[in-house]
Amino acid sequence: MAAADSPSAALRRDLCSRGIRLAGKMRADVVDLLEAYVEQQGLDASASVAAVEGVPLAAVERWDEQTGTQRLLENLAAYRAFRALLAQMLEEQREQLGEADAGLGRALAAVLLQVSAFAYHLEELLRLESRGIPGEEEDGPPPPPRLSLFEQKLRGLGVLRELAQWAVRSVRDLRQLAKPGPATGAAPSPAENP
């Protein structure tokens, strides 16, 4: 018979599963947004975009060696960065297009809302681990360099592509966290690798 869950473990698992659903929904919306963005901006979907300054990379080395806290902290930092990047994109969208293509603006705003919600969800998980929530940089991220319109378009493409990757990674991270096992501070023993 399985040992009775402690209340915090049950809460953690619940938060993780809700986080997994949120990340899954977010990913679907980001993929739709990416498609609409590529078309509306007249971009080539296969265009290779150099790493965009300020966009956190989802790819991580020795993913399986990360502790639960590291996963949460990296996820939180990433989604805070995406929140700022998406807000910047939304502002540029309004400046460049005004009321034209309001649909894309609404879709962008919806994803921004989800990213903000997911960041808050990660903070909840960190609180549960009685981990301090890293403060946000006082005056937010440094203002992005002044880009030309084409560079803005490419950056937007890079942001959305990477955000879609992060949503996948977040699902894997949260599944890892949801597993019963040692406190999140310790790395999972090799036997438990996914």
Added chain:
Amino acid sequence: LGDPQNLKCVTHNLHKMLCTWDISSRGRHGQTDFCYTTNGLTPQVCSKTKERRIEIPVPESSITVTIKSSGTAFATKEFVIHQKDISFVPVTPHILSLMPDFPTSTLNLKWSDNGSVFPYGLDALWQIQILRKEAMEVVTQVTYYSKLIHEDVILSWNWTSDMPLECTSHYVKIRCYINATHFVGPKDWSDWSPAEVIPGKDTEPGVSGVFPLDPVVAVGSDLTFCCVHEEDQRITNMTYGSKSYTMIQLSSRSHAIRVLNASVSNSSGTNVVCRLENGLEGSVVFVGYAPDIPQNLSCETSNFLIIKCTWKPGRSSGLYGKRRTKYSLFERTSGKNVSCEVNEVNKDHACGFPVLPDQKTYDFILGVSNPIGQAQSSLLVDITQRVHPKPPEKLTVTGNNSTSIQLRWFINGSFAGIRLLCQTEISSSHSDRKLHNVSMPGQKSSAYTAQLNALHPDTKYQFRVRCSAADHFWRWSDWSRGVEQATSEA
């Protein structure tokens, strides 16, 4: 014996001429005595020179020159030079400045016409050559005309390139020809001036990109875009929108494409993409229309507080966001200007202008502009003749008996300066709809009443009211909400 020969004289300013000669044999040549007299009456003017050139005045008609060269032996030769033998070649013009205006791809050239050395009124021709690319190919040669006024005048000339100045270096040279009609000798063009250069971005180390950057242009334009890249970067292709274009090489670091008759772009612009071996460069071009002249400009007031002007914008410019078409309403009498918030998508083109104290007549100019052009419409209007009230509010019955009913309503606005005409619609199941008009002095945000007589006893009536200006009718307000009331029994 070293005889002086081949005496030639050239004037650059019609006053002085530079004469040069040869000595027929080699041998050692010492000093030369150069003497001249213009018409045999005036005394000879002599001077010594070691050079075989000397500057002397240009004669009215002819001049007799005696050249005595000393050397191994003395040789003297006399020449008679007629004005027709003297050639006139103006001094090489000097470019004062060559200034680029990158946003408009325009070069501004300034030079001095050096007119002070010439008599008043001579016609001058200036040939200006524009060259481009590393090979300095001649792009165009233009002739510019001016008249000399015996003063040094700075002439200015603009040229707009068909490609962005950033794309490659542009060079300018100039030469001149002066039509000295009174001068009988042969006349010729001056030498070309040294070339002035506006370096392209393809000469700046570390610079790469597509030019022009994020331009706004008119539909139908022929456009040239260039991709400036590093020397070692191989360029794969350049596309405009989804179409690939044949590239023209401008220099080892610059390739261009030519897009003809550009069509309107979508709201996010048309991408011009330069694919390099390891990277992308790009620009976004917005192709749209200059604003049409606004049609059916009409202005009215509903409350003598705000004048609302409406118009038909005409064709959409295809430009959005910060490039959208902007409207402003300028009133000439007061000099007041109002910028209008217009939603470019849902097309409600209206603008509010405050009613000004003690001003009935308004001389409006609706200005329209976007990055491609501008237009305007004007309207002179007396707003007391353009009253279109809001629908009356709070219509209530304030008294009734068997044959009459008294109504009361409220209209928002300051109508103190005019008379109002209000119309009551009386409906009942027994009789046709009747209209009852009443006019009254307008007031400021006030209630108004009307007494309706000759009604049938014990009858249920429906009433609604609308109002307009009594004098100079313009438009009825919408109907108020209805109210129902029965007359009492007889």
